[in-house]
Amino acid sequence: MKPTLFTPIGFSLALIFLSPPLLAQTPEEKGLAIAQEADLRDNGWGDQTSTMEMILLNRHGDSSKRTMRSKTLEVQGDGDKSLTIFDTPRDIKGTAFLTFSHIQGADDQWLYLPALKRVKRISSRNKSGPFMGSEFAYEDMSSQEVGKYTYKYLRDEPCGDGLTCFVSERYPTDKFSGYTKQVAWIDTAEYRPIKIDFYDRKNALLKTLTFSGYQQYLEKYWRPNKLDMVNHQTGKRSIVNISNYQFKTGLKASDFHKSKLKRLR
Amino acid sequence: MKMCLKRPLNNTLTGCILSSSIFFSPPSLAVELSGKGGGEILNFFQEAKYPEQHRAYYSLFIEPELYYAIDSNREIKAQLFYRYDATSPSRTHADIRELMFYQYADEWEIHAGIGKVFWGTTESRHLVDVVNQVDLIESLDDEARLGQAMLQGMLIKEWGTLDVMLLPNFRPLQFGDLETRSRFNLPIADQAPRYQSKHQTNTLDLALRWNHSFDHLDLGISYFNGTQRTPLFQVVTEQNQPKLLPMYVQSQQVGLDAQYIVNDLLLKAEVIHRNSHQLNAQNQFTAYQSNALVAGVEYTLVGINDTVYDLGVIGEYLYDEWQAITPFQKDWMSGLRWVFNDEQSTEILLGHIIDLDDQSQIWSLEASRRIGDNWTAELIGRWITNPDPNNIFIQSYQQDDLLNLKVRYYF
Numbered sequence: 001m002k003p004t005l006f007t008p009i010g011f012s013l014a015l016i017f018l019s020p021p022l023l024a025q026t027p028e029e030k031g032l033a034i035a036q037e038a039d040l041r042d043n044g045w046g047d048q049t050s051t052m053e054m055i056l057l058n059r060h061g062d063s064s065k066r067t068m069r070s071k072t073l074e075v076q077g078d079g080d081k082s083l084t085i086f087d088t089p090r091d092i093k094g095t096a097f098l099t100f101s102h103i104q105g106a107d108d109q110w111l112y113l114p115a116l117k118r119v120k121r122i123s124s125r126n127k128s129g130p131f132m133g134s135e136f137a138y139e140d141m142s143s144q145e146v147g148k149y150t151y152k153y154l155r156d157e158p159c160g161d162g163l164t165c166f167v168s169e170r171y172p173t174d175k176f177s178g179y180t181k182q183v184a185w186i187d188t189a190e191y192r193p194i195k196i197d198f199y200d201r202k203n204a205l206l207k208t209l210t211f212s213g214y215q216q217y218l219e220k221y222w223r224p225n226k227l228d229m230v231n232h233q234t235g236k237r238s239i240v241n242i243s244n245y246q247f248k249t250g251l252k253a254s255d256f257h258k259s260k261l262k263r264l265r
Numbered sequence: 266m267k268m269c270l271k272r273p274l275n276n277t278l279t280g281c282i283l284s285s286s287i288f289f290s291p292p293s294l295a296v297e298l299s300g301k302g303g304g305e306i307l308n309f310f311q312e313a314k315y316p317e318q319h320r321a322y323y324s325l326f327i328e329p330e331l332y333y334a335i336d337s338n339r340e341i342k343a344q345l346f347y348r349y350d351a352t353s354p355s356r357t358h359a360d361i362r363e364l365m366f367y368q369y370a371d372e373w374e375i376h377a378g379i380g381k382v383f384w385g386t387t388e389s390r391h392l393v394d395v396v397n398q399v400d401l402i403e404s405l406d407d408e409a410r411l412g413q414a415m416l417q418g419m420l421i422k423e424w425g426t427l428d429v430m431l432l433p434n435f436r437p438l439q440f441g442d443l444e445t446r447s448r449f450n451l452p453i454a455d456q457a458p459r460y461q462s463k464h465q466t467n468t469l470d471l472a473l474r475w476n477h478s479f480d481h482l483d484l485g486i487s488y489f490n491g492t493q494r495t496p497l498f499q500v501v502t503e504q505n506q507p508k509l510l511p512m513y514v515q516s517q518q519v520g521l522d523a524q525y526i527v528n529d530l531l532l533k534a535e536v537i538h539r540n541s542h543q544l545n546a547q548n549q550f551t552a553y554q555s556n557a558l559v560a561g562v563e564y565t566l567v568g569i570n571d572t573v574y575d576l577g578v579i580g581e582y583l584y585d586e587w588q589a590i591t592p593f594q595k596d597w598m599s600g601l602r603w604v605f606n607d608e609q610s611t612e613i614l615l616g617h618i619i620d621l622d623d624q625s626q627i628w629s630l631e632a633s634r635r636i637g638d639n640w641t642a643e644l645i646g647r648w649i650t651n652p653d654p655n656n657i658f659i660q661s662y663q664q665d666d667l668l669n670l671k672v673r674y675y676f
Contacts, residue, residue: 056608064608064638090675091641092610093299106528108478116408118383121483125528126567129575130606178568201571254371258478259419259426263369265332265340 031151031168038191039146045221047073047251051244056134059235064089066132072143073251079103080143081256085264086132096261099124103147104173112261119258128178134238135207135229137178140198148173149182159194163187179206190214192222200233207231218247300329300344303673309446310648311664317443324350328362338369344412348403355442356402362412376417381410382430384474384487386524386533387559389581389598389618393520393535395489396472398436402445411436425477432470435492437513447665450657454501454508460492461514461542461550468492481527487520493541495590514550516541529567533581534560543589557585561598577602583618592658595621609634623653627662639676645669 025033054066071083079101086095094114101107109124127139149170159165165185172179180203185195193211200206213225227240307322326348333341344363350356365378384394390407397410414434420427440453462468470491477484493516498509517540525532536558543553561581569576579600583593598618605611611634618627628650633643648666652659 058608089635089638090299091301091635091639091673093675106526116383117381121478121524121526121531123526123529123531123565125526126565129567130573133606133608133610254421257421257426259421259476263367263374 027153028151030153031170032146034153034166034168034186034191035146035149035151035170038186038193041191042221043074045074045218046248047071049244049246049249049251050223050242053241053243054132054134054136055239055241057237057239066134071251071255073253073256079107079145081253082143083256083261083264094265096264098256098258098261099142100256101143101145103145107142110258110261112258112264114262117262119261121258126176127174128176135231135234135236136227136238136240139172139174139177139179140209140229154183156188157185159185159187163189163194165194190222192224205232215245217245221247295334297332298329299332299676300327301673301675302327302329303671305672306670307446308668308670310666310668313446314664315443315448318446319352319444322350322352322356322446324348324352324356330363340367340369341365342367346403353441353444355445358402358439360400360411364412372421374417374419374421376415376419379412379414380417381412382415382417382428384485384520385522385535386483386485387522387535387561387581388533388563388579388600389561390559390583390593391535392537392557392559393485393487393518393522395494395518395520396430396432398438398494401438402441411439425475428472428474430472432472432491433468435466435468435470435513437466438496438511440511447662449509449661451500451507451509454503454510456501456503456510458496458511458513459499461512462492466492476522481525483524485520485522487518487522489516489518489520491515493518493539497543497589499544512544514542529565531563532561533563534558536560539587541587553587555585555587557587557591559583573606575602575604575606577604592620592656593618597621609636620653620656620659623656624651625653625656625659626650627659639674641673641675643671643673645671 049069049071052068052070054068055063056065057063066089067087069085069087073081075081082099082101084097086092096112098110098112099107106125107127109122111120111122112118113120124138127142128137130136131138131141149172152169154167154169156164157167165187168184168186170182170184178201179198180201181199183197184193186192187194192214195211196209197205198207198209208230210228211224211226212228214222215225216222223242223245225242227242229238231237303326305324305326309320313319326346328344328346331343335341342363342365345359346362347359348357361379363380365376365380368375382396384396385391396415397413399407400409400411403409413432413436416431418429437458441448443452460466468491470489472487472489474485474487492513496511496513499512500507501510502508518537520535520537522535523533537556539555539557541553541555542550545551559581561579564578566576566578568574577600579598579602581598583596583598585591585593588594596618598616600617601615603613612632614631616629616631620626626649628648630646631643633641635641646668649659649662652663654660
């Protein structure tokens with residue numbers, strides 16, 4: 001076909017519109033672009049199961065332990081669906097949380113109490129409370145979506161192990177969040193979270209979460225095997241060791257149903 | 266999901282089977298024994314009203330659970346209960362809480378055996394939850410239930426979950442003898458209970474329930490046709506003494522239970538209509554219709570005053586037209602739940618029920634926490650204020666203010 005006059009002009013116009021305005025990016029745009037790129041790179045894992053061990057340490061060095069299993073289904077265009085089943089402490093063995101998380105507004109959440117065989121819908125508007133007595137809030141454990149924050153890129157800086165990180169501030173869009181802001185270190189090579197500082201409602205540094213032991217699964221998805229949350233205000237600390245990651249196990253939406261909570265063990 | 270079978274002595278994988286049913290996570294062992302056991306002291310503040318009763322009761326209990334996974338879709342669960350009471354022989358009792366075969370598929374389940382279900386949303390009273398008989402000896406309220414024989418089919422569809430249950434073998438209430446505390450002011454008759462059905466306990470009851478979640482609303486509709494779990498009482502004479510004879514009538518009950526979430530506020534309601542029977546002056550059973558309702562709210566203040574503590578506020582209105590079977594004709598329950606959100610899961614619950622007709626009041630204070638990894642302790646106090654002399658229910662609990670300490674070990 002004979003090239004028309006329009007083709008090169010149309011082509012170059014498209015280039016102008018499609019190419020990211022790298023030079024003219026504001027800190028807000030760059031922060032958002034980093035979050036979007038991290039989200040894109042972690043897209044398509046489908047479903048995931050893992051085993052978690054949570055160790056709670058207080059100021060005096062006393063420790064207690066919870067073990068749980070987690071099953072998550074990736075949901076395109078909204079927050080993920082997840083199941084958390086407790087194995088220990090033994091008095092809450094079999095207790096299960098079913099969560100349909102949403103980018104905007106409250107999640108839908110059900111709690112199964114095995115001793116009563118009771119499924120209870122619970123309020124999840126306010127996710128700032130502690131998860132099972134730990135230094136993790138419910139909102140720290142829920143699915144991280146781009147739309148849950150607004151962003152502001154600060155700088156690049158070294159962040160250990162020869163890595164360089166993007167450092168960005170992110171501000172929760174949920175007014176019921178327990179944080180005014182978070183500062184996140186995301187590595188420039190693989191867009192993995194390395195460290196997050198959490199600032200409380202008075203804008204004072206509350207907690208620091210460090211991710212370590214990253215491994216790549218399905219030749220694409222990076223997952224940490226250790227999360228370490230330190231509360232600077234109380235001196236308490238919670239460590240989560242994650243193992244047995246499995247992906248694309250075939251979980252489907254119908255498996256995440258309140259009537260099926262009693263099947264879990 | 267990959268099902269990987271492990272050799273018992275090492276972790277070498279002997280084979281991984283790809284299973285088409287994906288939901289069920291393979292447990293590490295096909296057979297698993299767990300459960301709990303513990304001790305309990307029941308202490309009363311006042312002298313006993315009756316010479317057979319005591320000031321304190323000491324008992325031990327064990328509740329082992331056995332779990333056997335046949336394959337990823339079939340399992341058997343058993344839970345036995347036994348309490349030995351050193352003070353009160355009639356509180357020594359055993360029950361099969363569960364002995365059930367389960368078959369699971371993506372859109373249906375079948376359960377056969379003995380088990381327990383829970384229906385409903387409210388906290389103060391469980392109106393729609395009529396499948397299992399109350400374990401009266403075990404519980405100060407109606408939370409403890411006896412295992413019920415059942416054949417249960419369940420459909421899990423887009424339009425909701427439908428339960429169909431056939432319930433053979435009715436279980437009457439088990440009352441403690443004269444030495445138990447609290448008890449009614451008249452003793453329970455020695456003779457067998459009276460049944461409206463000529464088949465007595467050998468009946469086959471039917472229970473249906475549909476439930477579904479719509480956005481912020483969880484809704485259930487239930488139907489029961491069979492022997493009413495809660496008895497009526499007839500005063501009879503035995504050994505020249507007036508005694509109470511429990512009577513179990515035939516009843517149909519339609520129930521609705523709902524919960525609606527508005528931000529941090531839960532709105533809850535249970536409504537029932539009973540098409541039941543009562544005894545007339547000619548000592549015959551006649552049809553009797555009645556309605557009952559529990560409706561209320563639960564509001565949780567998360568992180569009060571920038572602490573990690575949560576405070577839950579509960580308020581429920583109780584209404585029942587049928588005076589003969591319940592003390593809750595027109596009552597209001599208030600509750601305050603203090604959740605510490607600590608490693609020991611410490612919780613304190615203060616409860617208060619006031620009879621809106623005569624202002625008689627029941628108070629309860631329950632505190633619980635975990636000790637170490639495998640123990641829990643629970644302290645329950647219950648007392649009466651402003652008892653009305655004509656309130657028969659309150660009268661049976663008067664002078665029975667109590668403190669109950671429960672220590673449990675989980676294995």
